[in-house]
Amino acid sequence: MPLRILPVTAVMLVLAAGATYAATGGLLLGPASTAKTRDFRGYYDGHKDTFLVTDVSNKAQATALKANYAAAIGQVRGAPA
Numbered sequence: 001m002p003l004r005i006l007p008v009t010a011v012m013l014v015l016a017a018g019a020t021y022a023a024t025g026g027l028l029l030g031p032a033s034t035a036k037t038r039d040f041r042g043y044y045d046g047h048k049d050t051f052l053v054t055d056v057s058n059k060a061q062a063t064a065l066k067a068n069y070a071a072a073i074g075q076v077r078g079a080p081a
Contacts (some may be wrong), residue, residue, distance in 0.1 A: 054067060056069060057072070
């Protein structure tokens with residue numbers, strides 16, 4: 001009889017964990033939101049990639065790309081061109 005208690009207890013714990021996960025909807029990460037951003041598709045290292053432009057240090061580019069203008073990015077030393 002005592003040998004049956006361990007497997008039964010393990011099954012009950014797994015069922016309880018599964019029920020808790022199902023009831024809460026998974027991980028609680030806070031409210032979700034979506035935003036529309038422009039993406040550009042191109043090739044890098046021989047495969048397709050999607051590039052997201054979020055911030056630009058040039059006002060004209062920011063307007064053309066509908067991106068956020070951030071002048072401070074252009075002053076970072078060692079950043080790629």
